[in-house]
Amino acid sequence: MKHILVVDDELNIRTSLTGILQDEGFQTSTAADGETALQLISEEKPDLVLLDIWMPGMDGIEVLKKIRQLPDEPQVIMMSGHATIETAVTATKLGAYDFVEKPLSFEKLLVCIQNAFKVHQLVSENRSLKARIYRDYSMIGNSPPIRELKQQIGIAAPTSGWVLITGENGTGKELVARAIHSQSRRSDKPFIEVNCAAIPEDLIESELFGHEKGAFTGATGKRKGKFDQAHEGTLFLDEIGDMSLKTQAKVLRILQEHKFERVGGERTIEVDVRVIAATNKNLEEEIRTGNFREDLFYRLNVLPFHVPPLRERRQDIALLAEHFLRAYCRKENAEIKQLSPEVLQALSTHHWPGNVRELKNLIERLVIMTPGERIDLAALPAELRGGGDSGEELRIALECDNYKQAREEFEKEFIRTKLEExxxxxSRTAEVIGLERSNLHRKIKSLGLELEKQ
Incomplete structure (x- = not known):
């Protein structure tokens, strides 16, 4: 049952509205002044407030301002028999859903109330969806590289600078882009994603800039592009290293001039967009080979971010695995499963060439294919059961020229991994691996790991 608070200094209006609203199935409360109304809103959390403007003491406009400061403010419909158009506009700008004049038409008021509840439901659903998206795209991990990355995001996100995110495939570059957007001043505006590698070359300009009717065969109507859709928000250009030089030139012009024309159009459209680009390629090498524009690189590389591969943040692997396990158990309506300590150890020592995406896909497969509550070592693929990174360590050793060098490389990798964990x-690392603290200090210095950490 929806709860409506009636705020009016006239007793007969409070009484008549209470009777009508209760007949329509609403729960009601009443208040004769603004102070009492604010107290009832705090205590009873009504879904909607019918608020008179002219009241002794605190008037309706002042009450509306205070309601708008509440974390879960109700919808408000203003009422008055003496208000001007200017007052109605002011109330609407302050967040009132609507404004009704006295004497009240109860039929019109009921329609207004029903519409206000529909809008309130949409707003609540929107908040819920945004909260779910934020959870789904949250960055999991407490390792030093991830803590540093989160700190950098917190500093850069509120600014308007363009961002270039680099990192291997599957490391979570999109998560970084969404984190930047969600912590920016544009967080309530659109976040539009474009995968530059997935769009055919002959369609990417139409995808980015839109097109006019008849611009090319099949263009049966006008279409807004991604820059249009991202106006006042954020445009995420994923895999920008795969964009053609021709399209790069047009993107550069938009970044410089903040305007463009649709394909087949002549009208100039101005946009306000923050661009976040991402790539798994070495763009400086692409510049040297002539595949990427140097001027576009320096335009985008205002705020550079590098997402570390999973093998450089091993202490996050168990957290990520447990996170994905819970998520896929919910998704598949499966019983809650547990990863055995042996499985977690095997996951933590694997090289993960596919990074977080590879781990995520593996956990999904384990949830679907493993019966029972416990996932043991036997459920893992052979390459994970056979010693994790042994293949990578063997490759490093085989590339060395002699036994001494191979042993040093293995020691370096082993000690670096344990230090990260x-x-x-x-002191804690020395205890874990069974070395004296002083001996470990000497090893760190001789292997150059202090420099590597810095």
Missing amino acids: NDWNV
Whole structure:
């Protein structure tokens, strides 16, 4: 049952509205002044407030301002018999859903109330969906590289600078882009994503800039492009290293001039867009080979971010695995499963060439294909059961020229991994691997790991 609070200094209006609203199935409360109304809103959390403007003491406009400061403010419909158009406009700008004049038409008021509830439901659903999206795209991890990345995002996100995100495939570059958008001043505006590698060359300009009717065969109507759709928000250009030089030139012009024309159009359209680009390629190498524009690189590379591969943040693997496990158990309506300690150890030592995406896909497969509540080592693929990174360590060793060098490379990788797992705490690492603290200090210095950490 929806709860409506009636706020009016006239007793007969409070009484008549209460009777009508209760007949329509609403729960009601009443208040004769603004102070009482604010107290009832705090205590009873009504869904909607019918608020008179002219009241002794605190008037309706002042009450509306205070309601708008509440975290879960109700919808408000203003009422008055003496208000001007200017007052009605002011109330609407302050967030009132609507404005009705006295003497009240109860039929019109009921329609207004029903419409206000529909809008309130849409607003609530929108908040819920945004909260779910934020959870789904949250960055999981407490390793030093991820803590540093989160800190950098917190500093850069509120600014208007363009961003270039680099990293291997599957590391989570889109998560970084969404985190930047959600912490920016544009967070309530659109986040539009474009995968530059997935769009055919002959369609990417239409996709980015839109087209006019008849611009090319099949263009049966006008279409807005991604830059249009992202106006006042964020445009995420994923895999920008795969964009053609011709399209790069047009994107550069938009970044410089903040305007463009649709394909087949002549009208200039101005846009306000923050661009976040991402790539798994070395753009400086692409510039040297003539595949990427140097001027576009420097335009985008105002705020550079690098997303570390999973093998450089091993202490996050267990957190990620447990996170994906819970998510896929919910998605598949499966019983809650557990990863055995042996499985977590095997996951933590694997090289993960596919990074977080590879781990995510593996956990999904384990949830679907493993019966029972416990996932043991036998459920893992052979390459994970056979010693994790042994293949990578063998490759490193085989590339060395002699036994001494191979042993040093193995020691370096082993000690670096254990230091990362223990947050570079030398005493704790020494205890874990069974070395004296002083001996470990000497090893770190001789292998150059202190420099590597910095």
